[in-house]
Amino acid sequence: MSKAVTTKEAPPAARAELCGLTIAQAAAGLEARKFSAVELTRAHLDAIEALNPRLNALITVTPELALEQAAAADSRLAQGEGRALTGIPLAIKDLFCTEGVRTTAASRILEPFTPPYESTVTAQLKDLGAVFLGKANLDEFAMGSSNMTSGFGPVENPWRRKGSDVRLVPGGSSGGSASAVAARIAMGATGTDTGGSIRQPASFCGLAGIKPTYGRCSRFGIVAFASSLDQAGPLARTVEDCAILLGAMAGFDAKDSTSADRPVPYFRRAVTAGVRGKRIGIPAEYRMPGMPEEIEALWQRGVRWLKGEGAEIVDISLPHTKYGLPVYYIVAPAEASSNLARYDGVRFGARIDGEDLIDMYERTRAAGFGAEVKRRIMIGTYVLSAGYYDAYYLKAQKVRALILRDFEQAFAKVDAILTPTAPSAAFGMGEKMDDPIKMYLNDVFTVPASLAGVPAMSVPAGLSEEGLPLGLQVIGRHFDEETVFAVSGALEQAADFRAKPAVMAKGA
Amino acid sequence: MGYSLEGATGAWEVVVGLEVHAQVISESKLFSGASATYGGAPNAHVSFVDAGFPGMLPVINRECVAQAVRTGLGLKAKINHWSRFDRKNYFYADLPSGYQISQFAHPVVGTGVVEIELADGTLKEIGITRLHLEQDAGKSMHDQHPSKSVIDLNRAGVALMEIVSEPDISSPEEAGAYVRKLRQILRYLGTCDGNMEEGSMRADVNVSVRKAGEPFRTRCEIKNVNSVRFVMHAVEAEARRQIEVWESGGEVVQETRLYDPARGETRSMRSKEDAHDYRYFPEPDLLPLVLDEAWVKALAEKLPELPDEKRKRFCEQYGLSFYDAGVLVVDQVTADFYETVAKGRDAKLAANWVMGEFFAALNRTGTTIETSPVTAENLGALLDLIADATINGKIAKEVFEAMVETGRAPGEIVEEKGLRQVTDTGAIEAAVAAVIAANADKVAEYKAGKEKLFGFFVGQVMKAMAGKGNPAIVNEEVKKQLQ
Numbered sequence: 007m008s009k010a011v012t013t014k015e016a017p018p019a020a021r022a023e024l025c026g027l028t029i030a031q032a033a034a035g036l037e038a039r040k041f042s043a044v045e046l047t048r049a050h051l052d053a054i055e056a057l058n059p060r061l062n063a064l065i066t067v068t069p070e071l072a073l074e075q076a077a078a079a080d081s082r083l084a085q086g087e088g089r090a091l092t093g094i095p096l097a098i099k100d101l102f103c104t105e106g107v108r109t110t111a112a113s114r115i116l117e118p119f120t121p122p123y124e125s126t127v128t129a130q131l132k133d134l135g136a137v138f139l140g141k142a143n144l145d146e147f148a149m150g151s152s153n154m155t156s157g158f159g160p161v162e163n164p165w166r167r168k169g170s171d172v173r174l175v176p177g178g179s180s181g182g183s184a185s186a187v188a189a190r191i192a193m194g195a196t197g198t199d200t201g202g203s204i205r206q207p208a209s210f211c212g213l214a215g216i217k218p219t220y221g222r223c224s225r226f227g228i229v230a231f232a233s234s235l236d237q238a239g240p241l242a243r244t245v246e247d248c249a250i251l252l253g254a255m256a257g258f259d260a261k262d263s264t265s266a267d268r269p270v271p272y273f274r275r276a277v278t279a280g281v282r283g284k285r286i287g288i289p290a291e292y293r294m295p296g297m298p299e300e301i302e303a304l305w306q307r308g309v310r311w312l313k314g315e316g317a318e319i320v321d322i323s324l325p326h327t328k329y330g331l332p333v334y335y336i337v338a339p340a341e342a343s344s345n346l347a348r349y350d351g352v353r354f355g356a357r358i359d360g361e362d363l364i365d366m367y368e369r370t371r372a373a374g375f376g377a378e379v380k381r382r383i384m385i386g387t388y389v390l391s392a393g394y395y396d397a398y399y400l401k402a403q404k405v406r407a408l409i410l411r412d413f414e415q416a417f418a419k420v421d422a423i424l425t426p427t428a429p430s431a432a433f434g435m436g437e438k439m440d441d442p443i444k445m446y447l448n449d450v451f452t453v454p455a456s457l458a459g460v461p462a463m464s465v466p467a468g469l470s471e472e473g474l475p476l477g478l479q480v481i482g483r484h485f486d487e488e489t490v491f492a493v494s495g496a497l498e499q500a501a502d503f504r505a506k507p508a509v510m511a512k513g514a
Numbered sequence: 515m516g517y518s519l520e521g522a523t524g525a526w527e528v529v530v531g532l533e534v535h536a537q538v539i540s541e542s543k544l545f546s547g548a549s550a551t552y553g554g555a556p557n558a559h560v561s562f563v564d565a566g567f568p569g570m571l572p573v574i575n576r577e578c579v580a581q582a583v584r585t586g587l588g589l590k591a592k593i594n595h596w597s598r599f600d601r602k603n604y605f606y607a608d609l610p611s612g613y614q615i616s617q618f619a620h621p622v623v624g625t626g627v628v629e630i631e632l633a634d635g636t637l638k639e640i641g642i643t644r645l646h647l648e649q650d651a652g653k654s655m656h657d658q659h660p661s662k663s664v665i666d667l668n669r670a671g672v673a674l675m676e677i678v679s680e681p682d683i684s685s686p687e688e689a690g691a692y693v694r695k696l697r698q699i700l701r702y703l704g705t706c707d708g709n710m711e712e713g714s715m716r717a718d719v720n721v722s723v724r725k726a727g728e729p730f731r732t733r734c735e736i737k738n739v740n741s742v743r744f745v746m747h748a749v750e751a752e753a754r755r756q757i758e759v760w761e762s763g764g765e766v767v768q769e770t771r772l773y774d775p776a777r778g779e780t781r782s783m784r785s786k787e788d789a790h791d792y793r794y795f796p797e798p799d800l801l802p803l804v805l806d807e808a809w810v811k812a813l814a815e816k817l818p819e820l821p822d823e824k825r826k827r828f829c830e831q832y833g834l835s836f837y838d839a840g841v842l843v844v845d846q847v848t849a850d851f852y853e854t855v856a857k858g859r860d861a862k863l864a865a866n867w868v869m870g871e872f873f874a875a876l877n878r879t880g881t882t883i884e885t886s887p888v889t890a891e892n893l894g895a896l897l898d899l900i901a902d903a904t905i906n907g908k909i910a911k912e913v914f915e916a917m918v919e920t921g922r923a924p925g926e927i928v929e930e931k932g933l934r935q936v937t938d939t940g941a942i943e944a945a946v947a948a949v950i951a952a953n954a955d956k957v958a959e960y961k962a963g964k965e966k967l968f969g970f971f972v973g974q975v976m977k978a979m980a981g982k983g984n985p986a987i988v989n990e991e992v993k994k995q996l997q
Binding site for chain 1: 562565566567568569570571572573574601603605606607610611612613663665791793794795798799800801
């Protein structure tokens with residue numbers, strides 16, 4: 007506390023250009039004492055002050071806490087005790103519970119909720135010295151692909167179509183995280199991915215983002231959407247930054263029975279491992295009718311790059327791909343309908359009193375949940391109901407097993423799979439809002455890996471004709487994030503993606 | 515033949531199946547580290563997991579699983595090495611997460627059997643369908659505030675075993691015997707304290723009636739019956755109600771009912787139509803529960819001797835009757851007490867003393883084996899004093915009363931009160947001579963053939979010796995001097 011005050015009395019110049027550094031560069035700069043963690047944090051806080059009112063990327067900003075953490079980071083660095091993330095300013099998706107800092111899941115029902123505990127992932131990031139700038143906006147309870155469903159207002163994508171003022175969505179559900187990192191108001195961010203919620207916004211915002219293997223990161227302290235699919239992962243501006251962040255977030259946690267008790271590899275080394283001799287699968291089923299030409303072209307470019315780096319390209323089949331979306335939109339809402347039952351106004355969060363218990367439940371939930379959340383609770387309740395369970399939920403679980411088998415069979419032949427991340431570039435705010443099915447189609451390429459629990463990463467690979475970023479997706483074997491990083495690293499090198507968004511921290 | 519109830523149309527058979535909820539004895543709850551201890555200030559034993567806070571996840575408590583497996587082994591049941599937890603979804607204020615984690619489709623324990631004994635000594639096997647683990651809900655109290663309900667979550671998340679019987683029970687007596695036997699086994703195993711008044715064991719009673727030879731008719735479920743007596747009453751009351759419904763041309767509807775002990779009747783709680791749709795599905799926060807073969811084996815090896823085996827052993831080892839052995843194995847403490855007393859002594863005499871004087875003293879003084887001033891060691895010492903002829907049986911009863919009053923060792927009492935038996939033949943000869951001299955008329959009568967008077971002389975001698983004469987020597991001496 008006193009340190010934060012001291013820095014206030016003698017403010018070092020906030021150096022705006024610091025916001026443009028990658029995490030790897032910033033960590034090196036801090037280590038070499040080229041700038042202080044307080045300077046780095048202050049630069050980001052200034053950028054937040056300037057841009058967040060417009061982007062709405064962060065629901066809650068915690069400048070005092072951030073400066074305190076930054077000051078503590080500086081003293082650690084001064085003692086030569088810097089760790090992997092000491093002094094690195096991050097945004098935390100507001101689905102991660104943070105002790106003493108309001109956690110909303112972008113839902114009005116949690117508007118007054120301040121958890122007295124810390125999620126395992128954020129606790130690990132803190133332990134490694136990270137500075138938390140604030141809590142990033144998202145689709146309500148992570149249900150959405152546009153960030154339009156947030157109870158705290160939509161998030162704006164910092165990118166613009168060429169010659170257009172139309173405000174675009176950042177994708178979702180980790181839209182606030184993606185927008186913040188793309189606009190350089192945070193160096194990296196945590197996200198969660200249930201059916202594409204890290205990868206699709208990464209693709210829309212020109213970022214790298216990885217959903218690791220289910221079980222790689224602890225879910226303890228993350229507000230649950232669909233427990234069998236939810237996974238935490240990072241979004242950052244480079245593949246290497248993602249590797250640094252994931253290394254810090256991952257690991258076994260006895261508090262999450264589904265977390266994997268296996269060592270966390272040194273992901274950062276994998277990024278530059280190259281793809282020579284690697285077999286890369288190209289699944290026929292991802293060539294969807296009506297897919298824009300430029301997406302197909304991007305995919306082909308990716309194939310050529312990898313081939314050029316010495317990879318072997320193999321045509322493969324994932325025959326049950328077309329069932330991915332229907333299965334996802336049964337399984338995820340089913341689990342969500344149960345997971346969200348606890349928001350009943352009894353013990354925490356918002357409550358609207360009623361005549362009796364049922365009336366209180368109804369008023370509280372009617373007022374607290376937005377339309378998309380209600381829609382999914384209704385779908386989930388329906389598919390689990392007596393008489394429908396076998397036809398929907400049970401069938402979906404069987405097909406899910408087949409989708410997993412598709413991947414297992416493919417991975418007997420290839421080391422990684424390359425696909426587009428999303429069927430389109432970022433779309434305008436308000437578009438696709440009339441038909442939920444259209445919105446759900448955003449997830450068509452990302453959902454199968456979620457259902458199979460395999461790791462998958464989106465890498466910025468080029469721009470659309472309209473000048474918007476497009477991502478390629480690399481899918482790997484269970485717990486083989488290293489190959490995913492290696493392939494992604496090679497794609498990143500080849501793509502040499504240098505384009506920057508229209509809205510960005512000054513000087514970055 | 516078996517039990518039946520007489521209706522206007524003749525005899526009706528009663529068909530009963532029980533679902534017993536038994537609270538697992540464990541340090542902490544089924545899925546959290548919070549204390550599972552009974553009592554405590556309201557909401558003192560509640561973790562964020564129990565309260566269903568956002569982001570909280572259940573982690574299964576190994577000890578609770580061990581307790582369920584032990585219970586399964588005690589019920590001679592199949593242990594399922596692969597089982598799974600499901601969510602049972604419903605809204606209620608004392609169910610924090612809006613679902614109960616339970617084992618619906620794949621219970622940890624499968625079919626087993628419990629042998630019950632009826633008053634006439636008949637033994638009958640009652641099948642166990644399954645045993646599964648689930649978490650308890652909290653407690654809602656509606657009488658603490660004029661317009662609000664208050665919730666205590668201390669119990670929320672505590673491990674329960676639901677033990678489901680086959681519909682093999684066919685009378686109130688059998689239902690009572692089954693609950694008592696189950697409770698006895700659970701207490702032997704140390705997996706549930708069986709305290710029905712505290713709610714740590716409660717039964718849902720499924721009842722239907724039928725004519726001999728018929729298939730099952732519609733059943734009703736009577737929820738949360740909390741004593742053996744009420745279980746028996748509820749079976750009978752519900753069976754009579756159903757008979758009346760059938761005989762008056764009506765139809766029994768499947769529903770959940772409550773037993774009202776004050777009125778001795780059951781009444782409808784909710785019908786099948788408003789039954790919850792629990793929307794069961796596999797709990798995605800937990801992996802399937804896979805039991806290691808060696809672990810189960812280790813638990814089986816450490817299982818205590820159970821009442822049926824112990825009873826059999828008591829018959830064989832101590833030569834007790836099946837009935838007496840049954841009395842002595844009623845619970846582990848009694849059986850242990852008996853065995854301590856019997857060790858190295860006359861086992862039948864020990865049984866008679868434990869079941870006779872000792873149980874009577876417990877009853878009279880309102881104490882239990884644990885609180886009784888008479889320890890097994892001291893009772894054994896008393897038997898030793900009889901065996902080595904330090905005291906006789908009659909004096910032993912007097913010494914025992916002093917032990918009950920003071921809790922002191924019998925040896926001390928005997929010495930202090932000078933109750934040591936007189937085996938000195940000189941003293942006995944003198945006492946007998948004095949009695950004979952003082953009762954010349956009776957001696958004459960005896961010699962004239964009134965042999966019944968023999969006991970009179972013995973009694974007089976014992977009286978004169980303050981009961982301390984060695985009965986065998988006294989007898990012999992009386993006989994001798996009367997000749």
